[in-house]
Amino acid sequence: MNFQTDNPANELHTLRDYIRWAMTCFKQANLFYGHGTDNPWDEAVHLVLNAVHLPWDASHHVLDARLTTQEKQRILTFIRRRTEERIPLPYITGEAWYMGIPFYVDQRVLIPRSPIAELTEQLFSPWLRPGPVDHILDLCTGSGCIGIACAYQFPESQVDLVDISTDALKVAQKNIERHELTHRVHAIESDLFAGLSGKRYDLIVSNPPYVDLADFNSMPSEYQHEPKLALTSGSDGLDITRKILREASQYLAEDGLLVVEVGNSEQHIIDQFPQIPFTWAEFEKGGNGVFLLTAEELAQYARYF
CATH class of the missing domain: 3.40.50.150 (Vaccinia Virus protein VP39)
Structure with missing residues (x-):
């Protein structure tokens, strides 16, 4: 996916749209999953919801909520960093879960x-x-x-x-x-x-x-x-x-x-x-x-x- 020439924000409007699109980007980029999720769907859900400050287990009813321009750009930035730079998702979001407990993480430590x-x-x-x-x-x-x-x-x-x-x-x-x-x-x-x-x-x-x-x-x-x-x-x-x-x-x-x-x-x-x-x-x-x-x-x- 070319983030320089494509402008998906013109066509994607809801959380559900961005989750679906993020999963496509992940599959095309052939990412490795091993830092909290083990498949592109869960990775996409975690990324998109975290980008708009929603919990990963938020009600499915929120998925059809429309996004502001600023929220769209934040999601796109997260997706770009994950696909182009191959940064593990917890380093992008600043959060990892261990034994059902949330922890702050960054690149100074291993991801739990x-x-x-x-x-x-x-x-x-x-x-x-x-x-x-x-x-x-x-x-x-x-x-x-x-x-x-x-x-x-x-x-x-x-x-x-x-x-x-x-x-x-x-x-x-x-x-x-x-x-x-x-x-x-x-x-x-x-x-x-x-x-x-x-x-x-x-x-x-x-x-x-x-x-x-x-x-x-x-x-x-x-x-x-x-x-x-x-x-x-x-x-x-x-x-x-x-x-x-x-x-x-x-x-x-x-x-x-x-x-x-x-x-x-x-x-x-x-x-x-x-x-x-x-x-x-x-x-x-x-x-x-x-x-x-x-x-x-x-x-x-x-x-x-």
Whole structure:
């Protein structure tokens, strides 16, 4: 679609018109979907409604509402950025949803999509021991979505959001304030555990960088807009994960639980640590590559890390 010569605003008038037209543009551009939607129709609905400040699940009755010239131009700008620049939709709208919770995002952080959400909804049962969960660590937090979701699920807890990126922590702080959790959720700049001396956690959850170089180089162009620091970690994607495995036991309570996502690098870690009895979560909603280890298991197999 040539936005320089075509003038669709002369022919399109309603939200429904623009949703239909946006879907056509997306299909012609052969976009990749993986940052909140998985098909052009849902992507078009989210884009058009967000452009006019309507919720994505607004009543279908509003779809025949006519648009002002300014609203039309805003929608067209969104469509152009999505199709010509291949910018993932949440970066255009400034919002992503995780576990049914809205989060502010921009290109300083990854777009939330971790399957850890499903474990969080289940309170990490049956692996997390019963009883109060007082202290939670979200390591490599990015936008803060995992830790903030945990804060909702464990309302008695104090949650630390840790990242090495100052820019990412600014986004995380914005989300802490958005959800009015400043009294329980705290953003901390730290290179993994380096700034957490003396702290112990009942639950450590981490979605660290884990994409190996081969996968990174073959990823769709949409992913090139995400911070490389948050995606890659050495040639096999596991430099940071290995460090987490070596150090986590020093920061877990005696009956604590470590949960780490390694995605498609799952086989790499199995091959490197064949002695370790990783528990690999199974997901009904899709996803893979999330392992769980108790503090006792980490201590028992520490010599292998």
